[in-house]
Amino acid sequence: MQIGKKYLTEGLIQLTILLSFIGVRVDVDSYLSGYYPPLTEINLGPSSAYTQTPFHILRDTLDGYGVHPKCPELDYFFASRRLLEEVRTLGSPRFHTQLNAWLVHQVSATDEAEHGPSTSSGTDTDSVLESSGDSGEHLSESGQEVRRRANPELGQGPCHTEEDEAQVTEEDPVAPAQLAHSSFLEQESLLEGSTTLSNPGRCHPPFPTPDIDWSNFLSLTELDDLDCLVSGRLPDLNTDIIGAISQNVSLHDAMVTSSGICGESSSEGTEPRSSAQQQRNLLRLDSTGSSDTSPEMALGLAALPFASVCNMTPSATPQGTLNDCLDEAVFDQINQLGLDGLETINNQLLGSLGCIEPHALEDLDSDSGLSLESSSGSPLSPGSSEISSSSSSYCEDECGATGYSSEVESVLSKGITDYSTTWPPTHPNENIWHDHSYASAALFNKAAITLPHKIEEPFSDDVCSDLEEQELSRDELRARAMCIPFSALQIVNMPVEEFMEVLDSYGFSSEQVTLLRDIRRRGKNKLAAQNCRKRKLDAITGLQEEVEMLQAQRDRLLRDKQLTAKTMGAVGHQIRQLTRDVLARLRDRSGQPLNPERYTLQCGANGRVVVQHIRQPAVSTSASNKTDKRKKDKKQ
DNA sequence: TATGGCTGTCATGAA
């Protein structure tokens, strides 16, 4: 009885906390109205679930008790009280009373009958219940209602209807049994999740759709099932649940519990945690250690991972499998969202910082033409079987090219073989050879300036070992094959004076000198070609824009022309009309009105309007006739 | 398999 009661108490407390974290507010006001309404879910907007609950502040200080924190029983006692107080602060000041009502009402019918006395050490459960509940007498009076808030998905879940609420009375054990089942399944999921979440691959998101869970809760109507499950899980309850409930509950824990809700059904035994899991353990939220009501907790669950990362402290509390759940459910997201990226970034930063050297700069400035021979040959992976094909293809490519020394090629072929043993394959991410941005001379100069070595400092063995991780161009390979202690970047970017000094001071052979000059020439020409193409594209783009602009201007001018012609036509028509009107009102010497066809009006420079006689078009008519005749003659 | 784009390279001329 006590075990079951305690178990359900703890389960309901955790369930309540979980629901509050996912936006479900547990409201007991209606519950206390005299009947037991089932779970009703309404969306009331954000709840206190999105604000951080300072559990750590409540630890050992709740109710002003100065209990020694290392006292296990008292710790458990106050932990329970603390949890209840937390639940109270989440939604209702009398929530824990409601919880007690659930437990006593539901478990009393079965637990005592089918389970013997508790074998656990939870003898203080009753005390917890009695002391935590300020009104244990309200058990028979309290109703219950769990309102779901803030989570739209929750609102879609199978909720109790009004009929259900009507059925849930104090005399009706079914609905409380359902609740008991629900809480039990909650714990069941938690327990299973605590064991199965150790498998990261099977971990579900921390906040799955609770609809399925609620449906599962409500699908169980037989208390026997609960009893069987409880009896089967009692040993685990004594360890896991008590251990889980007797510790400071953080958002961390709650998220894991919700993960358990999500349906982790497998009950695999606890396996030795992998290193990744152990690493995650280092990221646990230490509710006791974190004394700040950090605002990142209030940012919502979405911000939790990074907030957790920021607040991570090693947890020394032996929380058993519960924290495994936490690790898996919560920190999978953390790792995905933050740690993986941070890890990658760190690796990259470390890698780049650890080997800031010409080749690293080469990659960074790969557009500066130092990615020589990159496209023609697929990224060489020395040491692999592809090196032969790559080298052969390279030879084929270069056979048709002029300006290449066959001797250099032969030496190179030998050198490549050496590369296969000394230059391991590079990381795929480093194969960034085609950065076709517009290379500027300043960039090259900068790269050359930042080179850690001078002419007097050819590549050392360490540098060579670092370069082994870099993808090399064919000219790089040639230079290596010819034992030239300079990279193509250096050869290309060094001033001509230094280049001449190198040629003179290092005592290179003629083949080496030729190769050095070729590398420098090709590198510079490659840059020049890139710049030329870029300029060409820019010119084409500019011309296209100019064409578009001119076309637009032409269209605009055509529209203006048409508009002007139209206006001119209208004005001419008006002038002709006015002329006819004026002439019609005028009389000649004989008193006859002027014929508009023989007279017209002319406006003089001084503004005077003069009637002008139009010449007879007789001559012009004859002339036109003549032209017509000419045309006819031509046609004939 | 044909095709277009991209790139490296060479040749050439100008600066």
Add this chain to the structure above:
DNA sequence: AATTCATGACAGCCA
């Protein structure tokens, strides 16, 4: 005269 730059042309690779 040597070097660099610009550009057309060619060839290879790739989607």
